[in-house]
Amino acid sequence: MSYPFPTLTAEEAAELIQHEQNIGFSGFTPAGAAKAVPTAIAQKAIREHEAGRDFKVGVLTGASTGASLDGELAKANAVKFRTPYQSNPDMRKSINAGETRFFDMHLSQLQQHVRYGFLGNIDFAVVEAADVAADGKVLLTSSVGASPTYLNQADKVIIELNSYHPRQLLGFHDIYEPCDPPHRQPIPICNAEDRIGSQRVWVDPKKIVGVVETNLPDEIGGFTPTSDITQKIGENVAEFLASEMAAGRVPETFLPIQSGVGNVANAVLGAMGAHPDIPVFQLYTEVIQDSVIAGMKDGNIGFASGSSLTVSPDVLQEVYANLEEFQGKLLLRPQEISNNPEIARRLGIISINTALETDIFGNVNSTHVLGQKMMNGIGGSGDFTRNAYISIFTCPSTAKGGAISAIAPLCSHMDHSEHSVQVLITEQGVADLRGKSPEERAHSIINNCAAPEYKGLLNKYYNTAKSGHTRQSLDSAFSFHKAFMETGNMQDAII
Amino acid sequence: MSYPFPTLTAEEAAELIQHEQNIGFSGFTPAGAAKAVPTAIAQKAIREHEAGRDFKVGVLTGASTGASLDGELAKANAVKFRTPYQSNPDMRKSINAGETRFFDMHLSQLQQHVRYGFLGNIDFAVVEAADVAADGKVLLTSSVGASPTYLNQADKVIIELNSYHPRQLLGFHDIYEPCDPPHRQPIPICNAEDRIGSQRVWVDPKKIVGVVETNLPDEIGGFTPTSDITQKIGENVAEFLASEMAAGRVPETFLPIQSGVGNVANAVLGAMGAHPDIPVFQLYTEVIQDSVIAGMKDGNIGFASGSSLTVSPDVLQEVYANLEEFQGKLLLRPQEISNNPEIARRLGIISINTALETDIFGNVNSTHVLGQKMMNGIGGSGDFTRNAYISIFTCPSTAKGGAISAIAPLCSHMDHSEHSVQVLITEQGVADLRGKSPEERAHSIINNCAAPEYKGLLNKYYNTAKSGHTRQSLDSAFSFHKAFMETGNMQDAII
Structure with a gap:
């Protein structure tokens, strides 16, 4: 040099x-x-x-x-x-x-x-x-x-x-x-x-x-392996997308996928690759993870555009050792292009991001634990969600062994509103919110996505408010969060 | 025919x-x-x-x-x-x-x-x-x-x-x-x-x-005249935009304006037209209102693109009687083009929309009264706000003679998140939220935009939570709304 x-x-x-x-x-x-x-x-x-x-x-x-x-x-x-x-x-x-x-x-x-x-x-x-x-x-x-x-x-x-x-x-x-x-x-x-x-x-x-x-490696840790929960979320996403194709709402040539970061995202891409009805697909995303390289090797992913190649050290070494093979399959762009609303909407990307918390009306919290503490930030989730052909949020229905329901009466902080969130998918199932009123959304999310141990509480909350387009009760909207802060378990919520 | x-x-x-x-x-x-x-x-x-x-x-x-x-x-x-x-x-x-x-x-x-x-x-x-x-x-x-x-x-x-x-x-x-x-x-x-x-x-x-x-006229009522409050909001918007030009952050050729619907919007366009430092400007908006036609007649507005010509019956008659004069000055587009994110971002529109309610962190409620009752809907406000060069929300700092503060601890419903709302303007002043942390946002909004009678309560709320990136207190987040429901006056809020 x-x-x-x-x-x-x-x-x-x-x-x-x-x-x-x-x-x-x-x-x-x-x-x-x-x-x-x-x-x-x-x-x-x-x-x-x-x-x-x-x-x-x-x-x-x-x-x-x-x-x-x-x-x-x-x-x-x-x-x-x-x-x-x-x-x-x-x-x-x-x-x-x-x-x-x-x-x-x-x-x-x-x-x-x-x-x-x-x-x-x-x-x-x-x-x-x-x-x-x-x-x-x-x-x-x-x-x-x-x-x-x-x-x-x-x-x-x-x-x-x-x-x-x-x-x-x-x-x-x-x-x-x-x-x-x-x-x-x-x-x-x-x-x-x-x-x-x-x-x-x-x-x-x-x-x-x-x-x-x-001469320093990127400081990227390995990802934890797919669990039963993340595997089931991935399968639910893949099955939903296959059914959208079958219904003629997603073109047969499929659409580019945007996938968030982390273990759920890795499981989703794996499950999509394994689904017999989903063709070889492309990514137009921000972060290219291990599962993308695995999908390319398996022949399920044809191309990936992103802003970073964020793979485990051994995977990066493998890519670097076979650069000619990946030439024309991987492309890194500035983030204002990888995440651009104009491009996302034109290409008709299907966005798949992970929610920290959702509520029964389909609002999503991507950033704040209990409405106060910053986790990471909104990142690109808003860029993609708002402009997607279909926007999907995924999350396990519970955390901390069931002490936290990822589906609350009302998000303690809101990053994505009901207007932009189209589909919510947990390991329990799929809530398709397109064209649905708040009442229909609430029923769909509680019935299809919430954990069994929280359905009763969520239904009770919904039935507390007797009128209005959105049956929000400001008295108990944060009852789940308050219970967690007081007893360590949202199941103790008083509604 | x-x-x-x-x-x-x-x-x-x-x-x-x-x-x-x-x-x-x-x-x-x-x-x-x-x-x-x-x-x-x-x-x-x-x-x-x-x-x-x-x-x-x-x-x-x-x-x-x-x-x-x-x-x-x-x-x-x-x-x-x-x-x-x-x-x-x-x-x-x-x-x-x-x-x-x-x-x-x-x-x-x-x-x-x-x-x-x-x-x-x-x-x-x-x-x-x-x-x-x-x-x-x-x-x-x-x-x-x-x-x-x-x-x-x-x-x-x-x-x-x-x-x-x-x-x-x-x-x-x-x-x-x-x-x-x-x-x-x-x-x-x-x-x-x-x-x-x-x-x-x-x-x-x-x-x-x-x-x-x-043979039926459009069912459009006349707008109520500009009040002292809306006039002051309009002047604050105009002065803010002029100062952005002076600072070199808005090009000297100016940028297309998107303006929401209603009396505040009419006052804003009027005040912009009257400001000596704002050049003749164009609109790339959804609804073309009376004030746009007035601005054209005054020579302050050169062109308006929208999806509707929503003017009072007498103004429409005037336009129809002088169609040749307005040919090349007015253009009506499909709403997916007038409101298109791709175009809004490319043109660099300055969006100016009215908030029903905001909170001290810069989130905006455009749709729900007290979190329950639907007013109108989000309309195009999200399309423009998210993709604007500068996004502005306006509102009077209070309603119902001071019984309602438009600035609450937390919005009772959220349509636009802190990530998309850049500037908040009331008759009290301007909160420029760009690049600001939640703490700085809260101080700016309370000090510059809130009504004097609510500053103490809002500061008390902010100081209740002692830690976290966003000092939200879930116990009293809706205290303003609850007070209004109980006593009819948000000033009775207990924090």
Whole structure:
């Protein structure tokens, strides 16, 4: 590797960054996240704090990141502002303690909000790359996220040149940044696999103040195996989609799938692949997980477009060892393209996301435990759900051994309203909410999706309110949550 | 007028329609709504009920309609199912009494959900027209709404040929219906005034079973004049937008405005027109109201694209008397185009909608009084808010002489989440929520937007919860609403 930019240690790079500055880091999930420099910034923060000086920075990323970024910076209490998403235990703790101001955004909107100036000046971009050329062409690694925008908008750029990622990744990215209104044009993607941009990001080489050479793996843990519950949810999703095809409501050629992150999502993709009536399908999604690679190997998944390749270390090694085989099957895009409402609606994606909590009217809480504590953030679930051909939310009907019902009288926090949530699927069954009034929704969700031990309580709640389009009773709307806070079991709810 | 279709009386047309059938009516607001046939269907329903027979139909429209449609059918208890929106007192009563099942939809999604088969078969389209030709070309009247889709999808078509609307309306409509996934292409609108379709809707003439000739005005009432409160809200909006331009966050050429329906919206457009720093602007909106025509006459508004021309009878007469002057300044589109997320985001519209209720975290209730009773529906507010360049909600800070605070601890129903609501404006001031954490949002909304008599209570509520990203207290979240239900005054809330 040769480049005409100063080679810096991570510590030297961190020294360039000052208190109160905003940094746009690469990373959409831990895939492709900056690692060495944020850790060095955290160490600098600790030194500064020990010396009695304030030191906190604004941290903008693509989405969640790894322990070296969110974890180290949060533990060092070095983050004044965080957006758009996180999933690190230490960062979560800092946010819920009020130490870090967190702005929880629709991921598709991040890049344009940076360009519009809504999130302040970007002083530094710190972006992981597999290669950087003298003319400023940057080859990204296992994610794209918001890196093109940070590279373009930042005053100064630090590259983490990570030799863990092969330069043969050239061709796996499709970099496109739209003009802003009033000059924006249609984004010309009409099929999940359409390429519309360039293979590398171009950044003004004069802005590159240093290159930090590393060799570090993405900090991605393995996923827990499919359980009976998640397997059943997956089968229910697959069976529902097959029945929609049979009814003629989903085209025979099928539609691109968007699938959320986590174990339920892995089980859903596995079950879809195993279903005899579902043809080979494509993904137009944000995060490409292990199950996508498995589906490709099994011949069930033909193509996947996403913003990150977030797979277990051994799966990533397998992909990297067989890059030619995956060329033309995997494509990484900026998050404003992977999650774009225009594209989601045009392609007619089927969105499948996991709910933290739902209520009997079909509202969904994706973010807040008991309405107070931030879990991760809304992520891309809103981008896809609102614009899907069919929007599906999945969740196990209960948690903590039955002490929590995922279906409450009223969500303690709402991220997706009844207007956007079309189908709810648990291991118990399927509630198809399309065209249904609140009364019909409530019956469908309670009868088909709720756990048996909660059906009585939910029906009792519904029957408490005697009138109104939506039979909400403000007195006992949060009775499940209050019972859990008092006794540790929602079954003790008093309605 | 000559056409090779049977001329029917409204009563004869109503006789064609059977119990349990679904009817797609024209009408996006009372503008262009079918009038004679729905009234005759209501009369048929009364006769059938008196004879001891069931008679209820499914009523699909573009949005709200007039008294002859929603009013008469609701009073006759003739509606089994209603979608996507309504604002008629009798229909509202029927919905809240559980007599009519109401499915409250994002208006941009209606047409594709009909085509996808999610809302059942459309047995009849009953569409008001200014002209119908032998080859099946239909010239619509003062709205487009979902009429192209109903005409295309219905098994049979009844035309209400209303001579109240001049045939010189030819050229004021732009009819475009996208292909469905996987064949959909970009919708090629890049400027508010772009034309992409045809002037008339084509319907297979074999489906036209009859023409009912009428001469009936749209059932649109006058708007109440601007009050001190709405005037101040309008001025706050105008001043905020001017300051965004001055800060360089809104382009100097300005951006297209989407404006909701009602008196606040009229006041906002008036105040924007009067502001010296806001240039002549365009609207890309759903409903074109009186204030738009006034703005054009004053030279402040250059162009308006919408789905309906919903103006007072005297204003409509004025437009019709000067059609040549308004040709090229007014354009009516199908609601899936006027409200399209793809277009809203591409054009970078500034959305300005009215909230029924907000909370201190920036969530918005657009639909339900006290969480139970349906007011009108979400309409297009979600389509625009989610995809706007800047999304604004307005409302007076109080209602009923101060007994109701429009800003509650927690919305009793949620239609727009914190993730989509960027700016809240009351007569008290402006809360700019962009990039703000829940804590900052709460302070900004309470300090800038709440009425003075409620600031203490809202601050007390916020300080009740001591931890968490969002300091929600489920015990007193609905204390304002409960106080109102008990004493008639939210100021009696116990926190």
